[in-house]
Structures are given as C-alpha cells and as structure tokens.
Amino acid sequence: MATSSRLDAKIPQGPLETKWSKFRSSVPLVNPANKRNLEIIVIGTGLAGASAAATLAELGYKVKAFCFQDSPRRAHSIAAQGGINAAKNYQNDGDSIHRLFYDTVKGGDYRAREANVHRLAEVSGSIIDQCVAQGVPFAREYGGLLSNRSFGGVQVQRTFYAAGQTGQQLLLGAYSGLQRQVGMGTVQMYNRHEMLDVVVIDGKCRGIIARNLITGELERHAGHAVLLCSGGYGNVFYLSTNALGSNVTAAWKAHKRGAFFGNPCFTQIHPTCIPVSGEHQSKLTLMSESLRNDGRIWVPKAKNDNRPGNEIPEEERDYYLERRYPAFGNLVPRDIASRAAKERCDAGYGVGTSKLAVYLDFAAAVQRYGRAEANKNNIHNASDVDITLWGKAVVKEKYGNLFDMYKQITGEDPYEVPMRIYPAVHYTMGGLWVDYNLMTTVPGLYSLGEANFSDHGANRLGASALMQGLADGYFVIPYTIGAYLASEIRTGKISTDHEAFVRTEKEVKDRIDRLLSIQGKTSPETFHRRLGKIMWDKCGMARNEKGLKEAIAEIRQLREEFWKDVKVMGTAGYFNPELDKANRIADFMELGELMCIDALDRNESCGGHFREEYQTEEGEALRDDENYMYVSAWENLGNNKWELHKEELVYENIKIAQRSYK
Amino acid sequence: MEGNMNLSLKVWRQSNKDTAGGFENYNLDSVSPDMSFLEMFDVLNEKLVVEGKEPIAFDHDCREGICGSCAMYINGRPHGPLKGVTTCQLHMRSFNDGDTIVVEPWRAKAFPVLKDLVVDRDAFDRIMSSGGFISVNTGNAQDANSLPVPKEAADDAFSAAACIACGACVAACKNASAMLFVSAKISQLALLPQGQAERSIRAEKMVAQMDAEGFGACTNTGACSAECPKEISMSNIARMNREYIGAKFSSTAV
The missing domain is CATH 1.20.58.100 (Fumarate reductase/succinate dehydrogenase flavoprotein-like, C-terminal domain)
Structure with missing residues (x-):
C-alpha cells in the first residue's frame, strides 16, 4: 500500500528521537513586528483552544477566540476527571519518554503515527511544569512533591491529578492564561458565538462565519490562520458522556470545505459510566477510570442472580477482568474493559434492573486501606468496624467527589453497595486529518486536540486526552504555525468584503x-x-x-x-x-x-x-x-459522497505485535 | 413517559434584557423521580415545541455539575433544595408529587437577564482578566518538583479552586455580592508559592474590578457559602479581606 498523493504528513526526516528538536530549530520564524500584523482565529476554548490562544498571543500574534458557551471556562475539557500523563519518572518506576510513546502506540492498537506520538511524549513533562507554574493545584504527597497514580493499559505511575477534577483545574489554568491575554487586549474573546463555516479564498483558509448566539447576527471574521479546537463528536450517539453542547459542526463545515476527515469510525466507549436509567435520559455520566486503581469489576457467577451485590458471597463472584487478563487485571485499556463488560452482559450475567451493568466494588480496597491506616497508627488489634471506617475515609479522600456524584445520580450509596457501571460513548479518536504541523488538507486551517485524529490511533489510553490537548496548544502549534505564517507576512490585512x-x-x-x-x-x-x-x-x-x-x-x-x-x-x-x-x-x-x-x-x-x-x-x-x-x-465530494485516501502507517521504531494485556 | 409525579411549574419568561418578564404557569405530568431537574425541563420544552410554543431558554452544558453553566433559582434557592449540588445534579426524587415549583433566573444587577432563565455572567470573566492569574508565559516554567508545596497548602488551594463560577453565591446574597467567587481565586493563588510575586496587586485589581461591575458588599451573612454547590468556604472571604487590606497599606498601584 502506498500513501495517497493527496496526503503529505510532512514528517521530518531523521531518527525518531531527534525529529522534533531538529524541526523546532529549523522551522521558519516570524519576527515580532510581523506577528503583530498576523491574525489567528481560534475556535473552541477547551484545553487545546485556550492554551493555543494564550500562547500565540504571548508570542505577539493577534488572536480572536470563539466559544459557544457563555464563558471560555466552561468548555467540556472541564469535565475530565482522572488525570494527565507525563513521562516524568518521578516515581522512579522505570518510566521514560520512550515508554510513554510505546504505551500510547500500543494502546492505540498500532494505528497512530509514530512521529506525532513521540513528540507528544517528549513535551509531556513540560506541560506539568507549565501547569504547576500557573498555580494548578495538583495532588501532592506530604513532602510537598507531586503525587501520581496509575491508569489503564500502563504499568507505571505517570498520571498527575487533582482529585477527580483534573480537567477542571487544567482548564482553569489555561483559562487564566487566556483571560490574562484578554485583559491585555492581545486576545479578543467572543463568548456565545458559534462558528458556522470557514471561508476559503484561492485555496487558503482566510476566515470564518460565526453566529452571535444572543442576537442571531451572522459575523465575518478574517484571519491568516484558523485553528479548530472544537472537540469531539461523541454526541452523534445522542447519549454520551459529552456535554450537551458538544458538537461536530465546526469540524464538519471544515470537512465540507476541503479538510479530509480521518478515521471517523474510531470511537472510544468508556467502560465505567453510570448505566442508563430511563427514556428521559439526556446524557451519561462517566465514573473516572482512576476508580479502576482500587475498584474490582465483577458479575455474579450465576446467570440472572437477583441478589443485591453486597449479599453475593465472594466465591460466587466472577472477577472477569482479573480472570482473563491477569497481567493488567482491572487496569486493561478502555476498549478491552468495555468489550468484556458487554460480553458478560450479552451472555446473561449483567446486574441491576436493566441487566446492562456490571459491579465496580470497593469493599476490598476499603479493607486494604483500613488495615494500612491501622498499621500506620500502630494499632494491631483494630476491630473490623474501625478498619472499615478508616478504609472508607481513605477511599473518600481519593474518590470522594466521584462517590458523591454517583450517589446523587443513582440514589445509591457506593460506600455501602457496589457501583453499577456500563460502557458509554466518551471520546472520538477520529477527527480532521492533520499533518505533523497539525494543518488540515486546507492550507491555513489547523486542528488541535480531540478535533483532530492524530495521536491516539484506534484507542486512547486514559489520561492522554488532557496531555494531547495541552501539548498541541502550548508546545506544538506555537512552533509549527510558523512554517505557514512565515510565508504570509506579505498577505496584509484580509478584507471581509471579499x-x-x-x-x-x-x-x-x-x-x-x-x-x-x-x-x-x-x-x-x-x-x-x-x-x-x-x-x-x-x-x-x-x-x-x-x-x-x-x-x-x-x-x-x-x-x-x-x-x-x-x-x-x-x-x-x-x-x-x-x-x-x-x-x-x-x-x-x-x-x-x-x-x-x-x-x-x-x-x-x-x-x-x-x-x-x-x-x-x-x-x-x-x-x-x-x-x-x-x-x-475521507474527502468530501459533496452530496454525501466521499472518496477514501489512505495514509500508510510506517513503524520503524516499534515492533508490531498482537496487543496482549494477559 | 415513565414517571408518576405531577407538577405545577411557575417559570420566569423574558424575551430579552430590554423587556419586562413575568411568570408563566405550566403543568407537567408523569415525571419520573429518576429524572434530573434539567431533564424535567427537557420534557417540558419538548411538550412546548409540540404545542407550537417557544421552549424555555436555560443555560446548561456538561450536566455533571462541573461546567458551571446551569443556573436556576428554584423555590427561592440557587440550584434548589439540596446542599452541595448544581441544578443539573438535582433529581426529581427531591420533590413530591403535586408540588408547585417556582423557577427564576439569577437576580443581580451585574447579571442582566438575556432570555428566560439565561443571564449574562461576563462580569466574572472580566474580574478574572483583571488579575486572576499568575503571569507566566508558556515555556518559562522550571521543573514541577523543584517547588515543593506543603500538602495542606495544596489541599486548601484546591478546595478554593473547586469554584465553578456558576454565580449561585451572587444569586444567594441579598446584596448580590461576588466576594465568595473573587475570594476563592485570590485564596487559591495566595496559598501557593507560585502566586506570591503578584499577591498584593492581584487582590487590589480583582477587588477594584469586582466593585466596578456593580456587585454589592459583603455583610458576612454566609448565604453564599451555604448555597455554593462546591461548598466554597467563607474563610476565603476573610482571607481576601486580609490580602486586600494588607495590599492597600503599601499600595502604589490601583
């Protein structure tokens, strides 16, 4: 198979480890005086959009940022719970840039581009540094240093977190950077505005049409480059963990104006969501993957067992992930955990009234933590009641907000009865096709974060979405955009009367x-x-x-x-x-x-x-x-017709294997 | 329809910020106790569309209590009767069959009504722009672990940073004061070593902007904290006052 002549991924030559550093020191630069005359439009203010808008403004570009919410701080990145990966190796457990790169490519089932993923792993550490400098309150140990936890598909602890609100804290960090630029007048912010089309002149993206959602007026905005940071399209499934406003419109309009759409069928179904309760349901709520650090997933060994979960004895439970995947157990990647849950439910072992649910149980974790607390306090004859009490306190500190949310939605107390969970649509790995510079097939039109297809292959690992959004915005686009804008310095102001x-x-x-x-x-x-x-x-x-x-x-x-x-x-x-x-x-x-x-x-x-x-x-x-x-x-030919173009994936640094988590 | 609750709703309707609004009455049958409050509104809106009436506008997005969009004043309380819960996380099991429920928008001069239950909260963004940040450009940061932060300070900063800027504090306050919102950000950054360099000027600028937006003064009643869905503590306001007074003693700026 050869790559279509219509696609040029522009991957720099040379060894994988030096591609990015070499690219950075050789990409064309735009001098400060010219930057002031170049306008960049950013659509969406989630992690990718807010970080890109703030950083580009810091560099001296004139930026206009748009979001459909009433404030940029409400973009759906805010709802990400579990954490953000970085190859810091703070835990001394053998982590490295190569290992993060390898885990991500393997986790994506060998359908992601090596060069992009390696760059992602390379900049991951700087993201944590940047966020801490902004005042993001990550979880810390008693010594004052940063704390880490594990996520699915990984055998090291590289996930940084802020309780179950990591996305919120990272977004507020990026938002604070954005608002700082808004205050300085270098970013013009358009809240409650929705992009409804891109404007292409002589083959280059030159601006957008946006609708002011308050007045209904259509507005023309010109720019030398447009960045689509508009998130994923999981809401095509109606029920998903996405916010209700999350939509594909910005990306889809770009697609219809010539941007190819990459891997649209690659959708992530997250294994741990609160099951559907009825016809009225408007959205599904995720229970963070971090819960699988301590929660054990099981179904009854007998079909149609209608006893409450906490009354089913240990020997009658099937911890099917631990049984099928002993090496990774409850921390297998999301696609595998989701399919395994579906398999058990389809086979008749599901629980709850709908029978479309499995248990996520913290009883064992409560006992384990309770005993550890007792030992810490030098109490060696603690009663079971005390151990349970202490254990619950530890679990509360780690996952309190998630447990509260579960109780709020289901009316059941997960400290007493096991949670019921079922897979739900959560993330879309597919998105606009972009080259190494994050540019789509339309010159001047870029796509960052979940809106592009680039880094996660056919399956995204937990805590990698936040990493990618911020990598694209803080550390990739500020460099790669120079490759295009350096040739735009003579364009001058673009007229919206065109x-x-x-x-x-x-x-x-x-x-x-x-x-x-x-x-x-x-x-x-x-x-x-x-x-x-x-x-x-x-x-x-x-x-x-x-x-x-x-x-x-x-x-x-x-x-x-x-x-x-x-x-x-x-x-x-x-x-x-x-x-x-x-x-x-x-x-x-x-x-x-x-x-x-x-x-x-x-x-x-x-x-x-x-x-x-x-x-x-x-x-x-x-x-x-x-x-x-x-x-x-996929190229849009109009009238709901498409033509497929293929980009061959070449693996020079990773040995392709059947993915195994056994 | 699957439920068995019948409700009377009195909902504020207003075309835009320049016209007067008023209450409209609606009856809704067969509401399920498992519905969220906003899903109950979805059902009502769907019914209005079928009847050829314009649906009720309300802000909402994530529906999991974190984006801060939803903002309904329910039976005289921001986000309704439960403690520590946003409107989207409120479920109909908290109400009884036959209840009359009154729903209004946030009421504050600094939050003009845009339509029905939707208000303009841009004032919060402007306060953030005035100083709610640490001035660090991308690329300047040192290694994250080179600056240890005592766990207690990190935990307190996190608790303050949990604010979702929904505006319930302003809506709950008889003076429509925004002190809880502003103090949460000032506290978060004042508690962390990274925030020290701009500590004084931040307090001065954010308070000045807060006043310019037309928010009222604080009388330490505590309704803000009691109604806050993220249970942000009043002690943040005390800290903000200390920060502000300390800053003003030596101020050369604002």
Missing part, C-alpha cells in the same frame, strides 16, 4: 432560513435521539457488515425525513437555542453516515473499532496489518 465571505455568509443564512421554514411536526431532539439509537445499535461497541449497511440506509432515510419534518421554533433574529441545536443535529446526520462507511471499509478489528467478523477465538480484536495499517482520510 466575494468568498459574502457567498459563504449567504450559504449559512440560507441553511438557517431553510431549517426555520420547514415547520414540520417533529422536534430536533427526537431526530437526534433516533440517530443516536441507529449509531449505538449498529456502529457502537460492536459492528458488522450487515448492520452497518442497514445503518447507512436508515441514516439516509432519517436525514431526508429531517429536512421535511423538523420543527424549529422561533426565528433567527435572537437568542434561539432550539435553532442552534437543529443546526448541529443536521451535521451529525451527515457525519453518522460517514462513520458507518468508514467502519464498513475497515475489514478488521482494532482498538475501539470491533467488527464481529474479525476476532480471535478468545474474542479479542483481530487486526489485519497487511491490508489496513493506514489512516483513512
């Missing part, structure tokens, strides 16, 4: 008018729910050829129905969240089809993409490296 701006704005307006004019009978929400059901049933945790073909037909039908029967209330001339929602759902309906097409093309199982036809005798994912070791980059 014909392309006028035309693009009109196209945006026409679509909004069309949505409002249908006045059918069905709410946008109902269409979204139906789309989500098709996606979850047929392009979810397990996929097969027949189901995917059905899904494609059903989505086409649903889309047709949407454009005939959707009912969007109100008008375009003021604050109208119903219209915003309908606009996003219309894009999800197109993306859903492409995801199924991509899943159908990939006749193998890898990472989060599990095709039932391709599995080992033990039910593990069966890759086909000979035919599918490529990135799928």
Whole structure:
C-alpha cells in the first residue's frame, strides 16, 4: 500500500528521537513586528483552544477566540476527571519518554503515527511544569512533591491529578492564561458565538462565519490562520458522556470545505459510566477510570442472580477482568474493559434492573486501606468496624467527589453497595486529518486536540486526552504555525468584503432560513435521539457488515425525513437555542453516515473499532496489518459522497505485535 | 413517559434584557423521580415545541455539575433544595408529587437577564482578566518538583479552586455580592508559592474590578457559602479581606 498523493504528513526526516528538536530549530520564524500584523482565529476554548490562544498571543500574534458557551471556562475539557500523563519518572518506576510513546502506540492498537506520538511524549513533562507554574493545584504527597497514580493499559505511575477534577483545574489554568491575554487586549474573546463555516479564498483558509448566539447576527471574521479546537463528536450517539453542547459542526463545515476527515469510525466507549436509567435520559455520566486503581469489576457467577451485590458471597463472584487478563487485571485499556463488560452482559450475567451493568466494588480496597491506616497508627488489634471506617475515609479522600456524584445520580450509596457501571460513548479518536504541523488538507486551517485524529490511533489510553490537548496548544502549534505564517507576512490585512465571505455568509443564512421554514411536526431532539439509537445499535461497541449497511440506509432515510419534518421554533433574529441545536443535529446526520462507511471499509478489528467478523477465538480484536495499517482520510465530494485516501502507517521504531494485556 | 409525579411549574419568561418578564404557569405530568431537574425541563420544552410554543431558554452544558453553566433559582434557592449540588445534579426524587415549583433566573444587577432563565455572567470573566492569574508565559516554567508545596497548602488551594463560577453565591446574597467567587481565586493563588510575586496587586485589581461591575458588599451573612454547590468556604472571604487590606497599606498601584 502506498500513501495517497493527496496526503503529505510532512514528517521530518531523521531518527525518531531527534525529529522534533531538529524541526523546532529549523522551522521558519516570524519576527515580532510581523506577528503583530498576523491574525489567528481560534475556535473552541477547551484545553487545546485556550492554551493555543494564550500562547500565540504571548508570542505577539493577534488572536480572536470563539466559544459557544457563555464563558471560555466552561468548555467540556472541564469535565475530565482522572488525570494527565507525563513521562516524568518521578516515581522512579522505570518510566521514560520512550515508554510513554510505546504505551500510547500500543494502546492505540498500532494505528497512530509514530512521529506525532513521540513528540507528544517528549513535551509531556513540560506541560506539568507549565501547569504547576500557573498555580494548578495538583495532588501532592506530604513532602510537598507531586503525587501520581496509575491508569489503564500502563504499568507505571505517570498520571498527575487533582482529585477527580483534573480537567477542571487544567482548564482553569489555561483559562487564566487566556483571560490574562484578554485583559491585555492581545486576545479578543467572543463568548456565545458559534462558528458556522470557514471561508476559503484561492485555496487558503482566510476566515470564518460565526453566529452571535444572543442576537442571531451572522459575523465575518478574517484571519491568516484558523485553528479548530472544537472537540469531539461523541454526541452523534445522542447519549454520551459529552456535554450537551458538544458538537461536530465546526469540524464538519471544515470537512465540507476541503479538510479530509480521518478515521471517523474510531470511537472510544468508556467502560465505567453510570448505566442508563430511563427514556428521559439526556446524557451519561462517566465514573473516572482512576476508580479502576482500587475498584474490582465483577458479575455474579450465576446467570440472572437477583441478589443485591453486597449479599453475593465472594466465591460466587466472577472477577472477569482479573480472570482473563491477569497481567493488567482491572487496569486493561478502555476498549478491552468495555468489550468484556458487554460480553458478560450479552451472555446473561449483567446486574441491576436493566441487566446492562456490571459491579465496580470497593469493599476490598476499603479493607486494604483500613488495615494500612491501622498499621500506620500502630494499632494491631483494630476491630473490623474501625478498619472499615478508616478504609472508607481513605477511599473518600481519593474518590470522594466521584462517590458523591454517583450517589446523587443513582440514589445509591457506593460506600455501602457496589457501583453499577456500563460502557458509554466518551471520546472520538477520529477527527480532521492533520499533518505533523497539525494543518488540515486546507492550507491555513489547523486542528488541535480531540478535533483532530492524530495521536491516539484506534484507542486512547486514559489520561492522554488532557496531555494531547495541552501539548498541541502550548508546545506544538506555537512552533509549527510558523512554517505557514512565515510565508504570509506579505498577505496584509484580509478584507471581509471579499466575494468568498459574502457567498459563504449567504450559504449559512440560507441553511438557517431553510431549517426555520420547514415547520414540520417533529422536534430536533427526537431526530437526534433516533440517530443516536441507529449509531449505538449498529456502529457502537460492536459492528458488522450487515448492520452497518442497514445503518447507512436508515441514516439516509432519517436525514431526508429531517429536512421535511423538523420543527424549529422561533426565528433567527435572537437568542434561539432550539435553532442552534437543529443546526448541529443536521451535521451529525451527515457525519453518522460517514462513520458507518468508514467502519464498513475497515475489514478488521482494532482498538475501539470491533467488527464481529474479525476476532480471535478468545474474542479479542483481530487486526489485519497487511491490508489496513493506514489512516483513512475521507474527502468530501459533496452530496454525501466521499472518496477514501489512505495514509500508510510506517513503524520503524516499534515492533508490531498482537496487543496482549494477559 | 415513565414517571408518576405531577407538577405545577411557575417559570420566569423574558424575551430579552430590554423587556419586562413575568411568570408563566405550566403543568407537567408523569415525571419520573429518576429524572434530573434539567431533564424535567427537557420534557417540558419538548411538550412546548409540540404545542407550537417557544421552549424555555436555560443555560446548561456538561450536566455533571462541573461546567458551571446551569443556573436556576428554584423555590427561592440557587440550584434548589439540596446542599452541595448544581441544578443539573438535582433529581426529581427531591420533590413530591403535586408540588408547585417556582423557577427564576439569577437576580443581580451585574447579571442582566438575556432570555428566560439565561443571564449574562461576563462580569466574572472580566474580574478574572483583571488579575486572576499568575503571569507566566508558556515555556518559562522550571521543573514541577523543584517547588515543593506543603500538602495542606495544596489541599486548601484546591478546595478554593473547586469554584465553578456558576454565580449561585451572587444569586444567594441579598446584596448580590461576588466576594465568595473573587475570594476563592485570590485564596487559591495566595496559598501557593507560585502566586506570591503578584499577591498584593492581584487582590487590589480583582477587588477594584469586582466593585466596578456593580456587585454589592459583603455583610458576612454566609448565604453564599451555604448555597455554593462546591461548598466554597467563607474563610476565603476573610482571607481576601486580609490580602486586600494588607495590599492597600503599601499600595502604589490601583
């Protein structure tokens, strides 16, 4: 297989270990006087967007940043719980840049680019330094040094954390940097603004059309480069752990203007979420993977065992992850843990009223910690009651906010009864195809963080999303953007009166008018729910050829129905969240089809993409490296037609193997 | 529909910040106790759309209590009856069949109503811009472990940093004071060694901006902390006052 001539990943020559440092010292620079005349537009203010906007402004560029929320601090990165990886080796447990690189490529089931992942591992340490300098209150040991914990798919402790609120603290750090620049006037912040299209002039991205969500007005903004940091598209499944506003619209508009979409079918289903409780459900809530450090996952050994979890004796429990994967046990990667849960539930061993749940149990951890506390306090004849009390106190300190959240949602107390969990859509590894510089196939248009496809292959390891978002924003784009902007210093100010701006704005307006004019009978929400059901049933945790073909037909039908029967209330001339929602759902309906097409093309199982036809005798994912070791980059041909371009993945530094966590 | 609760809702409706608003009454049947408060609003809105009425606008996003978007004043209390919980984490099991529930937006001069239950909280961003940061450009940082922080200080800073900027403190306060919000950020950074260099000027600038935004003064009533979904402590306000007074004694700046 050869890489399509339409794709140039621009990976620097030379040995893996020196590619990035050599690139950094040879990439063209833009002098400070010229930076002041170059405008950069940043879409989204999560970890990637906020860190990029702040850093680029510090460098002297003129930055405009946009978010649809009422404040940049509310971007969905805020909800990340568990932690952020870095190859600091503070624990002296054998960690290194190479090991983080290796774990990430292996965790991604050998479908990520070596050079990108190595760069990610290289800059990981600097991220922690930067965050600490900003005042991010990471967890610390009594000696005052930083604390670490383990995450799935990894045998060292390299995850930095701030209780179960790591994303919040990192985002507030990046947000504080951003607000500092806003105060200095170097970043112009546009809250409650949604990007609805990119403007391309002579093949280069030159700006955007945004909608002021309060007034409904369409605005033209010109820039010498546009950075899409707009997050993932998990909400195509309707139910996911994403925030309700998270959407694909910015990335999808870019795709329709020429940016190829990479690996759209690679979706991460997170194993530990609170199960669905009823039809009214609007979102699913994640229980951090960090819980698998101490929680043990099990189901009853007998089918249809209806006893409460805490009444089922030890010998009648099947700790199936520990049984199947003794080397990693409860800390296998997410794709494997999710599939194993589905396998047990499908086989009839599920628990709870829906039978679509497994137990995550902290009883053993409570005893273990309780005894350790007793020993610490030199008490060697402690009663069981005291041990349990002390143990619960330790568990509370580690995971208190997560336990509270679980109790709040389910009405059950996880200190007393085991948690019930089930997999749910959480993250999308796929996204806009980007080269080593994070540029899409449209010159001047970049994509950072979850919005791009770049670093996680077919499965992302826990605590790597925060790392990638901040790596892209703080330490990658500030360098790589110079390669493009150095050639833009003679462009001068870009006029928003250009014909392309006028035309693009009109196209945006026409679509909004069309949505409002249908006045059918069905709410946008109902269409979204139906789309989500098709996606979850047929392009979810397990996929097969027949189901995917059905899904494609059903989505086409649903889309047709949407454009005939959707009912969007109100008008375009003021604050109208119903219209915003309908606009996003219309894009999800197109993306859903492409995801199924991509899943159908990939006749193998890898990472989060599990095709039932391709599995080992033990039910593990069966890759086909000979035919599918490529990135799928889809070109939009218009009218819901796509052409596949392949980027061959070359592994020069890692020995490809069947992924094993046994 | 799966539930068995029947509710009467009195909800504030307002077209935009320049027009007057008023309460509208709605009845909602078959509400499940397992629904979150916002999911109950989803059901109500879906019903309004089917009836050809405009749905109620309200801010929400993550629906897991961390983004700080949701902001409903429920039966006279920000985020409703439970302690330490945002509106999105409030579930209908906290109410009874037949209840009448009154829902209003945050009420404060510095938070103008944009539509229905949605208010403008940009003032918080402007306060942050005035000094809620440590001035460190990307790339300047030393190794993270070269600066030990005593666990107690780190834990206290974290507790203050848990603020989600929802604005419940302002809504709860009879003076619409933003002191709890501002003091949480000042405390976080004053407790950490990294924050020392700008400690005084930060307190001065943030307080000056807070006053300029039109937030009221603090009378130590404590409603803010009692209603805060993240249970940010009042002791932060005391610390902010100490920081501010100390800064003013030697001030040459603001």
